[in-house]
Amino acid sequence: MIALALASILLPTVGAALIALSPRSASKRLGQIFAGLATACLLVLAYQFSVGGKIPAEYSVINFGGVEILGFGVDTVSVLVACAVVGIGFLISIYSGGYLDAGNREHPDIVRRRYFAFLSLFIGAMAGLVFSTTVIGQLVFFEISGVCSWALIGYYEKPKSLYSAAKALIITHIASLGLYVAASVMFLETHTFALSAIGGLSETAKTIVLLAILVAAWGKSAQLPFHMWLPDAMEAPTPVSAYLHAASMVKVGVYIFARALMSSNGAPELVGYVCTIMATITLVYGFIMYLPQCDMKRLLAYSTITQLSYMFLGLGLSVFGSQMAFNGAIAHLFNHAFAKTLFFLVAGALSYTTGTRMLPLLRGVLSKSPLLGIAFVVAALAIAGVPPFNGFFSKFAIFAGGFEVAQQHPLLMVLLVIALLESVGSFAWFLKWVGWTVPGRPSEAVAAASPVPLSMQIVLITLIVMAVCSSFIAAIWLG
Amino acid sequence: MSGLQIVNGLAGLLIVTSLLVVVARKPSQSAKFYALQSLVLVAVFVALGSATNAPQLYVWAAVAFVTKVVLVPVIMARSFGRLSDERLGSGERISPAVTVLLAAVVVLLCTLIISGVTLPAAAGIKPALAISLAHFFFGLACIVTQRNILKQVFGYCLMENGSHLTLALLAGSAPELVEIGITTDAVFAVVIMVILATQINRKLATLDADQLTTLKG
């Protein structure tokens, strides 16, 4: 199994190197092939793992002076998340093949090697991060993914996009100091970097390590006070935005914190309070920022921030003893990946065909392009948490788990009520835009739209299916 | 006066001569004063050698005489005479009067510092030791307060003389090879500085350190 996990990390990395060395025309195919291979590996791994009875396993990869520097672990959570991030990476690669061409109305472009090289490397780094069992390993992949996101956000090389890219890099790099601290403290306390050692730390050290990791997680997941890079990062090509904000970059934060909690063997309540309170604050902030947005991508950016807050809320609640909230958070991570990717790709498809992302200009999508219209509706409802779409189930789990533990913790009750209100509010707001955009007579921009390329259509359909099914997959998988 | 008192007295003369080096109008004049100063240094070596019965100091004295009294001043006088910068003027940042006061302050401070040293070798020669340290810093002050780059070379020479004196005072028994190594290095340093100053004067037609400010930031 470890061979498959390693393959899923190394294949995209090798692919990135190959793309850098081969001629430009081959870069698209190479990127797609290697992402596909990695996805295949993971699917096989998932199959073997579930057949084998889902027994967690860990493997040391690099040791120095008797200390494990890099190790990989396979368990239910890592396999599930890895499948999502790599699989979506593969879908994005396919979609990008159609998106980045001269027919793009908003950004006519020929594809450059840089794009697929970094995308490939990104996929590899994400897989590495997910499987990593040491803090230092997480840190390494954390930083690599930071560099990749920087390269991809700045892809168009306009001053604005370069600025946004640097901003994302610097803010997440500052946040990564949390991981530095966590790794150092752990090493100095226990002489190992293994995540499993968190459980054996003293209470104070554990609090420090968890809070430090939480800071790093906030940075990557664009939670307050590190949120400001995310809306700017919309300068990236839309498929990249989709990957960054749905499946990869922002999920890094949630994931490393989730892993730390899993290994912590009972986290201090302080960590839970900090996490839930900040999540709620971010939630409210994100919702308020919905209201003035007209650019579809910026709207989605703030929506991402709030959805991530739900995950942190779930993780924070799990500190008080709710396994359901934890599973809900992980499931939400998985579900949101598909739903948000879909939404971004719809936005991308709209800008590809119509040349604009401004919601007020977009009306009557359904009649012009039924696929895009349906995808828009599905994505919006999934994000807003309407059954039977996936977002509903994981959010429900988080709330259910939350109310369960809130009996003993009145403060949590307040936070949950606020979150619930936000949930209703965002549902209303998304409904408003669905009503505006999807039905009716096509507006000028929509009427003049070009057809959606085949590769993009395939990806959209896959994602629509996943937006319905993913929560069931997650529920079955996590048991 | 005892032998060590002579050493101390001569050390005092070093400061006086270095003042002359710094205050002198023309670099070629400074070179002559520098030769004088080095002569005093040689005298200190000889006096110290006889006072502490350390014959290797005579070798030092001989080496210093050849290099510092003859070689370096001759090189300087010959090459500096040819360089000129009309706009520079005296090139002092502070007036000679302040320079002298500065020297006084430096000597005073160094005396205070040296008074804390308990090394047995320093027992009878603390004043000279203070002077050697002061001489070192005075050379540094010369580099800082003079705009004329040729004067800065003299500043370096003064610093070097200061540390040389310390070496002789505290460690007269060092192997000769050490002393020869240091002296050779110093001579080379001066030669390279002279070459470079000549090139600068030829290329940029200036000797003013304040004109050398193209590189900033």
Add this chain to the structure above:
Amino acid sequence: MPTLTQVSLAFVQALLLLAAAPLFTGITRVLRAKMHTRRGPGVLQDYRDVIKLLRRQNLQPPAAGFAFRAMPTVMIAALLTIAMAVPVLTRAVPIPGLGDLITVIYLFAIVRFFFSLSGLDSGSSFAGIGGSRELTLGVLVEPTLVLSLLVCALLAGSTDIGAMGEAIATGHVRSAGAVLLAGAAAIFACYFELGKLPYDMAEAEQELQEGPLSEYSGPSLALLKVAMGFKQLLILAFVFAIFVPYGSSSDTSLVGLLIGLAAFIAKIAVVAVVLGVVENSVARARFRLTPRHSWFGLGIASLAFVFYISGL
């Protein structure tokens, strides 16, 4: 109590110096004329001037007050006291106790004080400026002089001028460097006091530093003229006594005194020549530059002091 010999020696010495003052200025004038390759007035010209002035009427400006009137007398008196205090022919001070360094310095200060005061008191603006300049110069030079002589006194272990000269001449001081520096500074300061080029031209009365003289006439002026030369002579004697007492007699025997006199005259002659050369090789410095130079002197003096402290 001083003995009779001592007192008489002091008086003789003082009167001798007073009498020789016009001669001294006359000689320097002649020397200068020679160096200019011109024929100046003779050596005795200053005596003739004094005698002529003594016969004139003593006038004073209407605004002038007491200080103006008293100044010539005070100046001559103070200078005569100095002349009795400074060892000239002998190593030792003629009247013990009087030849104290501090006394002498203050007597010189009194001279300067009255000299400038009279300028201010005369009511003439020209003389007033001269007076204030004289004071400025005092402020600039005095510290150097005091500091450097203080170092010498500390080194010699006494403030008695004779004892200082003795100690320095025989090398019984701890620090040669400090003595050299202090000597240099003191001599430098004294050069200011001499009122020679490049800082002043004592005999050219229109020069501003001599401004206080401009309102005097008749016998007062004669006294002042003599006093100016007298002062120069005394300053030299003072310097000689401390730094170059060689040749002066160590007892009060007649032969010794005569030898001392001869040595003194020789020293004066040498200095006169040197001064002449210096005066002819430099131009008059602007008054503005004077502080810079005097600061340099102060620097040297402080360096000497530091040398003393560090025990060099």
Add this chain to the structure above:
Amino acid sequence: MVASDLPPLLLLSPLVFALVIFAMPTSGRSARLIELLHLVSIVGTLVLALTTVGYVLSHGTLVTFGDWLMVDPLAAIFVGLIGVVGCLTGFYSIGYIRHDVAHGELTAVKQKLYYGFFNLFLFTMLLVVTANNIVMMWVGIEATTLGSAFLVGIYGKGTSLEAAWKYLIICSVGVAFGLYGTVLTFANASASIDPHQAVLWTSILAHAQDLDPTLVKIAFVFVLIGFGTKAGIFPMHAWLPDAHSEAPSPVSGLLSGVLLKCGLFVIIRYYAVTMKAIGPEFPQSILLVLGVLTVAVSAFLVFVQHDFKRKLAYHSIEHVGLIVIGLGVGGPLGIAAALLHTINHSFTKALLFCGSGNVLQKYGTRDLRSVKGILRTAPVTGLFIMAGALALAGFPPFNVFVSEFMVFAAGLDAGYPKLMILVALLFTITVAALVDIIAHSVLGKAPENMEKSDSSWLSLAPMGVLLALIMVFGVAMPRPVGDILRQATGIVMDQGHATATATPIEHVAAKK
């Protein structure tokens, strides 16, 4: 050949070649011959250096030439560094200087002098690190200034002469402080041991507890000022950006990669003595303060520079600051981290300076505002610069990440959490500065009429080797390097061989 001949041979090889090169006639035909001689010299030096290091690793410290020369594991690190970086930048020089001669920026005479002084410079640096005699150490450092001042000013332009002058004066003056410190230490030691032994670092260290504490303190301050000037520690760094930016690029690489480290090497030697004589508190607090100041000042200066090489130069200052912080933090972990960072920074900075050389020759300017699209005009160079800049910014999997992390961990261990976080934030500023280089110069729109052509393989090959080294040290540090670092740390801590067998990591474990 006996092993004790190795250090003298190592020293003689570049010296002799330098003299031979100086003695060559300067006709057009001899240029190739001189290049060949130079090549033989640098490769010979590399081989000898690595042999020496290997010997030290397997047989322990090598002392020879009447105890005046010594290669212990600490020195071996620097010997190896000089060998590797010297050889690679020397090799890079061939293509670079050929280009300059072809474009009339250098004459044939200058070309000969360049190679002569280059080898002389290598010799002087080797002299510093192999010296056991502290006075010889000083002589070596001073000689490095004299040897390299010519290299800095070789173009003979106004700016390069100015840079050479500043370099010469500031370093000579600084190093004069070093001499004073050396003399004080020597005098201090000769009070308790035989003067002929008192010049030897080993015997001073052995008798460190007999030294006069006041003098040790004064001497350490002098040494720090003196050799810190050479190392580029704030506030004595003023010469560094000028010299680095005006020197030919391979020389900049050598200055930044190795020369600064030679200054640090001497400081480390005295640091060991001082720690043993008066305990770690005094030297460590000074080092920490200076280190943090250095990092703080240079971080902002890196950011505002537009000149490529000046930016890199300030960056070198910052990393020197980090090494000093590592030393100041102390403990086995801090010192090992500092030493490792020394190695890592050398490789990375040499790579980037070589890259800047390619850029300079391609674009004719070092101004980053007018250099655009390197990746399009010179793809391989662009790729190297990109990798180098990311490595320097401390991103994994490159080597700088490892040692930066170690310094950080050591700082937390020693109880300076706030300080370390401050330093880490300051380093973030330079991350911004470095990605800025990539964003605006490596990427970006290439100038219209510039054809796509990379530098010759002569220039690219050594850069490739450097990048490979960077990757190797980042991903899997070779075991011998780990061993030698551990032994060197033991020397600095003066714990002899008894405890030096434990890894730095095990040291920490043992402490708990």
